[in-house]
Amino acid sequence: MAVPKRKTSKAKKRSRRNHKGLKVPPIVFDKASGEFKLSHHITxxxxYKDRKITKDEDSN
Known part of the structure; x- marks a missing residue:
């Protein structure tokens, strides 16, 4: 059975686990609508990028 020869330091242990933290979602302020939205998503x-992407439902 493998037994560690030395104690694992706090820095070594934390650097190994640094990908497990919470991530902040990429939220940006949209100037056109005045609301917050996820970046690279439509409002x-x-x-999207100051262009109308979807059709209006009453224009059918």
């Missing part, structure tokens, strides 16, 4: 009103 609730259907715009």
């Amino acid at each position: 609730p009103n259907g715009q």
Whole structure:
């Protein structure tokens, strides 16, 4: 059975586990709608990079 020869330091242990932390979602402020949104996603009103992406439902 493998037994460690030395005690694992706090820095070594934490650097091994540093990917387990919580990540902050990439939220940006949209100037056109005045709301916060996820970056690289369309806004609730259907715009992406100042262009209308989705069709209006009443234009059918």
